[in-house]
Amino acid sequence: MRPLWRLNKYLYKYKGLLLLGIFFTVISNIFVIIPAQLVRLAIDYVVESFSIFKPIQLGGMGEEAQEIFLKFVFIFGLLILVMALLRGFFLFLIRQTIIIMSRRVEYDLKNEIFEKYQSLPLSFYRKNSTGDLMARITEDVSRVRMYLGPAIMYGMNLLILFPLVISYMISVNPELTLYSLLPLPVLSVSIYFVNNLINERSEKIQRSLSGLSTYVQEAFSGIRVLKAFVRENDSVRDFATASEDYKEKSIRLTKVNALFFPLIMALVGISTIITVYIGGLQVINGEIGYGVIAEFILYVNMLTWPVTSLGWVTSIVQRAAASQTRINEFLDEKNDIRSTENLEIPVKGKITVKDLSFDYPDTGVKALKNVSFEIGAGKTLGIIGTTGSGKSTIANLLMRMYDPSSGEILIDDRPIQSFDISYLRKNIGFVPQDVFLFSDTIGNNIAFGIDHPDKAIIEQAAKDADVYNNIVDFTKGFDTMLGERGITLSGGQKQRVSIARAIAKEPQILILDDCLSAVDTKTENAILNALKKIMKDRTSVIISHRVSSAKLADHIIVLDDGELIEQGTHETLMEKRGAYAELYEKQTQAGESIESDV
Numbered sequence: 381m382r383p384l385w386r387l388n389k390y391l392y393k394y395k396g397l398l399l400l401g402i403f404f405t406v407i408s409n410i411f412v413i414i415p416a417q418l419v420r421l422a423i424d425y426v427v428e429s430f431s432i433f434k435p436i437q438l439g440g441m442g443e444e445a446q447e448i449f450l451k452f453v454f455i456f457g458l459l460i461l462v463m464a465l466l467r468g469f470f471l472f473l474i475r476q477t478i479i480i481m482s483r484r485v486e487y488d489l490k491n492e493i494f495e496k497y498q499s500l501p502l503s504f505y506r507k508n509s510t511g512d513l514m515a516r517i518t519e520d521v522s523r524v525r526m527y528l529g530p531a532i533m534y535g536m537n538l539l540i541l542f543p544l545v546i547s548y549m550i551s552v553n554p555e556l557t558l559y560s561l562l563p564l565p566v567l568s569v570s571i572y573f574v575n576n577l578i579n580e581r582s583e584k585i586q587r588s589l590s591g592l593s594t595y596v597q598e599a600f601s602g603i604r605v606l607k608a609f610v611r612e613n614d615s616v617r618d619f620a621t622a623s624e625d626y627k628e629k630s631i632r633l634t635k636v637n638a639l640f641f642p643l644i645m646a647l648v649g650i651s652t653i654i655t656v657y658i659g660g661l662q663v664i665n666g667e668i669g670y671g672v673i674a675e676f677i678l679y680v681n682m683l684t685w686p687v688t689s690l691g692w693v694t695s696i697v698q699r700a701a702a703s704q705t706r707i708n709e710f711l712d713e714k715n716d717i718r719s720t721e722n723l724e725i726p727v728k729g730k731i732t733v734k735d736l737s738f739d740y741p742d743t744g745v746k747a748l749k750n751v752s753f754e755i756g757a758g759k760t761l762g763i764i765g766t767t768g769s770g771k772s773t774i775a776n777l778l779m780r781m782y783d784p785s786s787g788e789i790l791i792d793d794r795p796i797q798s799f800d801i802s803y804l805r806k807n808i809g810f811v812p813q814d815v816f817l818f819s820d821t822i823g824n825n826i827a828f829g830i831d832h833p834d835k836a837i838i839e840q841a842a843k844d845a846d847v848y849n850n851i852v853d854f855t856k857g858f859d860t861m862l863g864e865r866g867i868t869l870s871g872g873q874k875q876r877v878s879i880a881r882a883i884a885k886e887p888q889i890l891i892l893d894d895c896l897s898a899v900d901t902k903t904e905n906a907i908l909n910a911l912k913k914i915m916k917d918r919t920s921v922i923i924s925h926r927v928s929s930a931k932l933a934d935h936i937i938v939l940d941d942g943e944l945i946e947q948g949t950h951e952t953l954m955e956k957r958g959a960y961a962e963l964y965e966k967q968t969q970a971g972e973s974i975e976s977d978v
């Protein structure tokens with residue numbers, strides 16, 4: 381229960397709805413109890429009237445007595461009907477208050493979790509799988525809602541109805557009360573176990589279903605590879621196996637589900653039989669009237685659902701507590717990437733890196749070892765290196781996706797930690813290595829980082845990224861949809877749209893992480909020349925495998941296995957005849973031989 385206390389702030393927020401809900405529950409239960417008493421009175425009245433009807437008929441007043449009798453029965457019937465209608469009305473109001481409250485809390489909780497997700501650092505996303513993140517904001521929140529809605533509603537109903545009904549029953553006949561209620565605890569405990577079994581099996585089905593959907597999704601997104609490797613038959617077979625597992629689990633659930641209502645019916649039936657039997661004995665002994673038996677049968681039926689719900693509510697609360705524990709775990713997650721001074725001063729773009737080392741926290745991979753370099757404001761830095769040499773890691777650290785293990789990064793001679801994180805990132809335009817575009821229009825994708833998008837800026841960014849002509853060739857131009865329901869851009873087009881998105885922000889520092897790999901050298905040159913113009917007074921960091929991308933940079937660093945092995949300008953590095961010169965020669969020779977082959 382303790383984890384669920386966290387939700388009390390929401391219960392307090394919606395206290396109006398909750399209190400109204402409690403009030404309506406009390407009222408609706410009053411309309412449940414009164415009809416049972418009316419039924420007792422009506423039956424006793426009917427039995428008594430019959431016993432005196434004969435003498436009255438013999439006395440010649442038969443017709444008048446019958447008329448009075450029918451009038452009373454009609455009034456009883458009418459009263460019971462009115463009570464039932466009023467009860468229905470108040471049940472409607474209970475749902476309108478408590479269930480609506482639970483939906484509002486669900487909405488707030490989802491927003492709170494999503495906001496928290498957004499504030500957490502990249503390392504959090506590395507640690508937890510997407511499926512887990514999704515499950516906590518959807519399934520877990522739904523389970524918590526079941527506690528806030530149905531569980532609170534039925535729990536409260538139970539708390540109010542139970543004492544009311546039982547005290548009435550005891551006041552009418554304590555012995556009959558004891559016997560008729562005897563099977564109900566058994567009902568509650570059995571429902572609790574059956575329900576737990578149902579939940580356990582439902583969860584297995586859920587897991588099986590998510591495995592199945594992941595499989596189907598992969599089969600669709602990897603359809604090209606699947607077809608190219610002629611694995612269609614294997615794919616069909618694997619799907620059938622996964623489906624079979626899902627079917628088996630569903631059948632197992634159906635078996636337990638089938639127990640639910642028969643169990644309730646059987647135990648209520650036993651209660652009714654006991655009531656009739658013991659009540660009958662008491663009627664024969666002249667201790668009670670017939671009406672009491674009918675009244676008690678109604679009471680037992682009235683208590684059936686609350687008693688059943690006791691088991692059900694307990695299991696909902698248990699599940700909700702487990703879900704809330706998982707949610708709390710994420711809500712309590714601390715963001716260790718913090719700003720020390722929250723500076724929001726204009727960024728010029730000088731970058732100084734001193735003795736920078738970085739080990740990835742989750743794997744312990746030593747990605748950078750004592751790297752030092754400096755690049756003045758408005759200059760271009762080229763970062764060259766083999767795969768896995770730590771180039772992207774430098775970009776990650778410059779954007780404070782992680783903090784260095786040791787050493788420091790200064791921006792304009794101030795520790796990077798002193799800048800407000802959002803402010804710092806707003807000043808950086810980043811083009812990641814693995815391009816990600818949203819399922820939206822091309823225009824909106826380019827405008828993604830701008831608070832107030834402007835058509836001219838978007839178009840200019842597209843021109844500078846050398847993708848404008850491609851875009852206007854589409855019939856809908858900048859309004860062309862991307863993603864699943866839209867068109868698919870080529871690898872090079874995607875990279876250029878991603879560059880346009882970074883340029884459109886007009887950042888003070890631009891980081892291109894190997895984002896020209898899918899464009900030909902001609903386009904690469906066009907983009908680099910355009911960048912030179914637009915980044916005239918701003919700093920650019922160009923990360924690449926290709927020397928051709930970095931050679932125009934004012935300063936070049938060469939990384940190998942996390943270490944900085946050379947740095948200088950293209951000319952000084954070429955003169956040095958080290959790793960850079962070797963790479964340059966290899967790449968230009970390869971380029972020439974390809975060109976001559978063509």
Ligand SMILES: Nc1ncnc2c1ncn2[C@@H]1O[C@H](COP(=O)(O)OP(=O)(O)OP(=O)(O)O)[C@@H](O)[C@H]1O
Pocket residue numbers: 506740742743744745746747765766767768769770771772773774813894925
């Ligand atoms: N999120 C991560 N968690 C753990 N290790 C990582 C992570 N990202 C990168 N690494 C490791 O850190 C090292 C440096 O990776 P990095 O991505 O910086 O290399 P890179 O020079 O950009 O390579 P490439 O040119 O292939 O992109 C590699 O050994 C890589 O396996």
